[in-house]
Amino acid sequence: MGRGIELAVLGAVGLNGDNVLQLIGERKLPVSGVRVLDGDDYLGRKVDFGGKLLTLDSYNNFSFKEIDLAIACGEMPEGLIEQALDQGCTVIGPVSGNSDVEPVIADIGLDRLRLDKGEFYAVPFALPSVLASILSPLHDEAGVTAVEATWVSAVGNHGRTAIEGLAHETTQLLSGKTVSAKAFKEKIAFNMLAIDSARETAAFSNLWQSLWGEELSLSLNAVIAPLFFGDMLSMNITVEQPTVVEDLQQVLDSVAWFKQKTADDNILLSSDATVGSDHIALSSLQPLDEQNRRFGLVAAVDVPRFGFALNITKLTEYLAKKLFISYS
Numbered sequence: 107m108g109r110g111i112e113l114a115v116l117g118a119v120g121l122n123g124d125n126v127l128q129l130i131g132e133r134k135l136p137v138s139g140v141r142v143l144d145g146d147d148y149l150g151r152k153v154d155f156g157g158k159l160l161t162l163d164s165y166n167n168f169s170f171k172e173i174d175l176a177i178a179c180g181e182m183p184e185g186l187i188e189q190a191l192d193q194g195c196t197v198i199g200p201v202s203g204n205s206d207v208e209p210v211i212a213d214i215g216l217d218r219l220r221l222d223k224g225e226f227y228a229v230p231f232a233l234p235s236v237l238a239s240i241l242s243p244l245h246d247e248a249g250v251t252a253v254e255a256t257w258v259s260a261v262g263n264h265g266r267t268a269i270e271g272l273a274h275e276t277t278q279l280l281s282g283k284t285v286s287a288k289a290f291k292e293k294i295a296f297n298m299l300a301i302d303s304a305r306e307t308a309a310f311s312n313l314w315q316s317l318w319g320e321e322l323s324l325s326l327n328a329v330i331a332p333l334f335f336g337d338m339l340s341m342n343i344t345v346e347q348p349t350v351v352e353d354l355q356q357v358l359d360s361v362a363w364f365k366q367k368t369a370d371d372n373i374l375l376s377s378d379a380t381v382g383s384d385h386i387a388l389s390s391l392q393p394l395d396e397q398n399r400r401f402g403l404v405a406a407v408d409v410p411r412f413g414f415a416l417n418i419t420k421l422t423e424y425l426a427k428k429l430f431i432s433y434s
Contacts, residue, residue, distance in 0.1 A: 110138035111430045112172055117179035118142035118153050125415030126179055131156035135423050136431055170195040174430050177418060194224050198418055201228040208316040211235055212420035214242055221428050232413030234310035247357045249346030252323040258331045258338040263410055269334055294332050303328035336376030339405040348398040351391050364388050378406035384416055
């Protein structure tokens with residue numbers, strides 16, 4: 107077996123960085139070395155990788171010449187991705203800022219991926235990736251033409267500061283004290299906040315177009331709930347071909363990353379998608395019309411881990427084996 111790859115994780119501080127480093131260790135990716143980078147504010151700080159503490163490097167003046175593959179876990183400083191590419195490093199990162207590059211979902215269509223070293227491979231935002239993972243198998247079976255969805259987003263999606271803010275607000279309120287907002291512009295403890303989902307809607311529309319070459323009508327409403335982790339998605343799905351619910355249910359049963367509740371235990375909780383879940387928990391499909399074209403579905407999923415970190419880790423694994431490692 108050939109040597110492992112030299113890997114750099116950019117934006118290693120934060121939820122995405124934590125998830126990516128954890129998954130790389132859990133899935134035993136073939137790496138010979140891992141460098142972790144972030145802004146100067148975190149210089150010298152250590153992050154955990156498989157029980158080993160790695161010291162953070164700064165973005166400034168970092169050389170990518172000895173790095174095979176770099177993972178960007180979020181928005182990067184201007185010019186950093188271009189610097190890595192100019193030095194011959196292959197880069198995986200969010201699609202934003204590289205809108206001319208078609209995003210990749212590791213479980214959908216990797217056989218169409220052009221493989222070249224020194225290229226940028228884009229991944230979608232977390233929620234569009236989750237939506238595509240749920241809808242693509244149904245589209246294969248009956249065609250999907252429209253989706254009405256409500257996303258209940260956990261506070262954990264918005265970073266450590268938001269988590270600490272929710273904890274502080276909750277403690278203060280339970281102590282009978284007056285509290286001002288810490289996590290968001292308004293209090294989140296014992297509250298729900300509507301958020302603008304325009305970015306996720308546009309990103310999903312572009313993703314669906316790149317995957318299927320066709321448009322999909324998506325109506326997405328989003329709220330932040332006072333949950334530390336675990337997202338819920340409620341979806342009404344319209345299919346092109348009239349289809350009995352049993353056929354669609356069989357399709358979902360065949361997908362490895364779906365775990366379905368039985369008819370006798372069809373209640374989904376946010377705890378079905380607490381941090382660390384590498385699957386999507388689904389309630390059974392319910393028919394919504396007599397024409398067998400509209401169906402209801404509820405999903406519980408750890409959106410950042412499943413939608414972003416797991417996708418990017420699987421893509422890293424694929425590129426490592428296809429581009430950098432030779433087996434004898």
